[in-house]
Amino acid sequence: MTKGKRRLWFAIGIAVLLTFLMNGQPISRYVNAVKEKEAVFATAAGDEKERLRQMIETWKAGREEAPVDAKVDPTWKAIPGYNGLMVDVEASLEKMLASKQSGPESLVFKEVEPAVTLKQLGAHPIYRGNPKKPAISFMINVAWGNEYLDSMLDTLDKHQVKTTFFFDGSWVKKYPEEAKKIAQRGHEIGNHAYSHPDMKHLGVERIHQEIQRTQEVIEKTVGIKPSLFAPPSGSFNQRVVDIARSSYDMQTIMWTADTVDWKKPSPSWVIQRISKRMENGVLVLMHPTAASEASLDQLLTLAKQKGLVPTTVSELLSSSRLPKQS
Structure with missing residues (x-):
């Protein structure tokens, strides 16, 4: 019972009691009268509750959405x-x-x-998120290009965006402070193998070596154990996907849209190419290159204008709905 209701009942009780005492009526009649009034109020409250419940059932029609299975x-x-x-x-x-x-x-x-x-689907590569989720991820594979990292991090901060960086293990070994900087800025960290090999041509032992060494150096350097694996150059086979999943509990991540920034295109070309592909659940591949560094700000702006939320790969792949944007 709310504070206001308690005050109301107290006032009613006092009023009824005073009326009975002034008229010389016995207390027992006062008690019965109070009970009668309580019953009347309870009935009214119950009726109001039932009326509201029926209205809620009416209002919810057309406002609910069924879940979508993976x-x-x-x-x-x-x-x-x-x-x-x-x-x-x-x-x-x-x-x-x-x-x-x-x-x-x-x-x-x-x-x-x-x-x-x-x-529950098992070991499969992932190229995109659910087409109903208004999210997009600009994932950045890092094996070179340190000179563009600070600017890209500043642009992400400007837009208050956290994304996913996939680290080459040998790069982390060589540039531990750069790796720490990215993690400390709050970005998700993924595994990009150790020496940028062509994974589909590797034997089982070498596949393990590439993934495990990278896991170890990332965890040792930044204290994070990645759950996402991005094969270098997008080269993989089912054996790679199976090992990543069964031995390291990692999802193999590909992309929906590629900036092809390693070919050194102009920023305007990158913007035009990616803007055409922006939609719910898209994974955009980029690297710390001059083209991506110069186009990132506008790409983030365009994504937001399209009603998309730039976020991490894990958030994009999550089945959870995004918070309402203000």
């Missing part, structure tokens, strides 16, 4: 699921009764997870 697509391979959205009837009822304001705008929603999750 699936294996013939083209895009593993595609993560997407949480549904349902009205929490009891929470909505409590909110409306407490605020004394009712209407569709007061509905309380809760997320409903899909029956099939990304991990």
Whole structure:
């Protein structure tokens, strides 16, 4: 019972008691009268609650979304699921009764997870997120290009964006302070093998060596154990995907849109190329190059203008819905 209701009941009780005492009525009649009034108020409150419950059932029609299961697509391979959205009837009822304001705008929603999750699909490469999730990730593979890193980090800070950097293990070994700087700025860290090899042509032992050495140097340097693996040059086979998943619990990450920045295109060319491919769930591949450094600011601006939220790869692949943007 709210404070206001307690005060109301107290005032009613005092008024009834004084009336009975002034008229010389016995206390027992006072008690019965109070009980009668309580019953009347309880009935009224119950009726109001039931009326609101029925209205909530009406208001929620067309406002709920069913969850989307993760699936294996013939083209895009593993595609993560997407949480549904349902009205929490009891929470909505409590909110409306407490605020004394009712209407569709007061509905309380809760997320409903899909029956099939990304991990349940098994070992598959991932090229994109769920097409219903308005997120995009500008993932940056780092094996060279230190001279452009600071500027790219500053641009990400300017837009208040955290993204995913995939580290080459030998680069981390050579430039530990650069690796620490990126991690300390709050960005997600992924594994990009140790020596930038062509993974699909490697034997089992060498595949393990490339992934494990990188895991170890990243964890030792920045205290992070990556859960994402990006094969150098996008070269892999199913054996690579299986080993990454079964031995290191890592998802193999590819891309939806490629800046091809290693070919040294102009920034305007990169912007034009990527802007055409911007949509829900897109993974954009870039490196710390002059072209990507000069185009990143505008690409982030364009993504936001399209209603997309630039974020990390893990967040993009998560089935959770994004917080409402202000």
